[in-house]
Amino acid sequence: MFTDKQIQDAIVLRQTLHKQPELKYQETQTAKLAAERLRALGYKVTEGIATTGILAELDTGREGPVIAFRADMDALPIHEANTFGHRSQNEGLMHACGHDGHTATLLLAAEVIMEKRDELCGHLKLLFQPAEEGGNGADAMVKAGVLENPRVEAVFGYHNRPGFPEGQLFVKPGPAMGGNDTFKVIIEGVSGHAAMPHLAIDPIYVGASLVQQLQGLVARHKSPLESGVITVASFHAGDAANVIPGAAELVVNIRSDRPSSRDALAGKLEQVTKGVCDAHGASFKLEHIHQIPPLSNDPEWSERVLALASKYVVSNDIQQLDYMPTMGAEDFAFYLQEVPGCFFFVGNGDSAYLHNEHYDFNDNILQVAGGMFVALAKGLLLRS
Structure with missing residues (x-):
């Protein structure tokens, strides 16, 4: 699905983002980097939404579904204890939840999706959101109208999950996060x-x-x-x-x-x-x-995500959970209050847990997470 160069470029980008963490509603450099890449790929890009958010659009010009993918961009006020080369260079700030990886994932998927634009129909919106960490950035994006003109029919996002096998893709239909x-x-x-x-x-x-x-x-x-x-x-x-x-x-x-x-x-x-x-x-x-609000996945869209993950062999380990993997909150719930969709998870392996000073996003899962977004684009927007 991805070339070796695309994966390596995504890893370099992810580690670059890790070096420059920015707090909620202050993601100026992260947003600038993402916007530049998206424009270079050919997307229509609108910046400054909900302060630092980005809306990137691919309008195929052909009738079809309107779907949206979301990534979050903000970091946390944590002093990083890691010593690797891509550790934070902004003292007292850290990407301790993997939003650097989420942003890199969607940019990776955006490249392959644009390469296939002639095979697609409908309209794709890519949402690069500020302030997931306590700032309700998703609510601000919704109020700014990112789900309108045209109206989004289904929305998708994901989070990495430490403690689950590396690259495992899993979905919890119904209540999924607190x-x-x-x-x-x-x-x-x-x-x-x-x-x-x-x-x-x-x-x-x-x-x-x-x-x-x-x-x-x-x-x-x-x-x-x-x-x-x-x-x-x-x-x-x-x-x-x-x-x-x-x-x-x-x-x-x-x-x-x-x-x-x-x-x-x-x-x-x-x-x-x-x-x-x-x-x-x-x-x-x-x-x-x-x-x-509690995050609850639409059961039908959850089944669709799992089916497309299997069809396009996104991962060798695809699971449907029958229990909530966490009571942690996720403001993606604001999108799901407006339109149906699914928030899926990808195992980060045995890394330190989220919001820990030793945490790091696992670059080995970029291909799985990015592959799920590409699979959704293929499964929902391919011309018949």
Whole structure:
């Protein structure tokens, strides 16, 4: 499917991107490099979407489906501990999630797809997205209209997965990655002397009660056949040994696998918080500071991805999972809220895990991941 030169060029590109990581909405050099390559290949390129995003289009001029492929471009604020030659040259920043590999993958596929343009029909959109890491860049791209004019009928993307065999391609139909709701809870009590708690309303005691009660949502409100977890990620209050503080601040992170589990957890946070605070005479403020919906793959498109992977022998190891591979969130879910599609996975082998200072994308999987995008283009856009 790819020549040796194309693979080697993709590896050089991937490692170049790894050297120059850029944070969410700051991916200027990454976007510039991608845009230049896409224009050179013959795509119509629009830059500056959702700040630094790119839309590259191949309009065959022939009637057919409209499909989209997505890659994310941003890095993380992590100090890289690797010592290889392509380690980060931007101190304190690192491609610790493989977005350098995702970008290189789609550029690799874009080259082969353009070579076959005379055999294709319909319209292909390539989305190079900023700010997947906590910036909801996919939502910003959707709001900027990348799925419109013409309207996308199906969208596809992927993520590398450390801990799965190198080059294994797998799909989880239905719920595939967790939703992420993060809240800031400020409990307002009445400050007082540590020796006279009856004259105060202790927000630490109220907050501790809330921490315990929140786990009841997981145990008694969410179906045991669904997945979800609540983590109190921070709890800050007070700074003196003899003072009951006037307020406490908690950050609550909620993961869910589908709308019903999200409703059972995030949907009841305010109710439980109010009940606990009312019981002790405290008040509260609740701020929803971050939200990504659960990622759910369309079952029919999931079957289509697996079928095309087999037809074009994308990998020697193709699997359909019957369990969610992770409760981690992925903002590709925003695209899937708008149009059907599938987010597939490719095993990264025994590398360090995502967001780890020793992580590195496995260049050996470029051919599999890029091959899946090419297989989708062939399977969905080939002229009959």
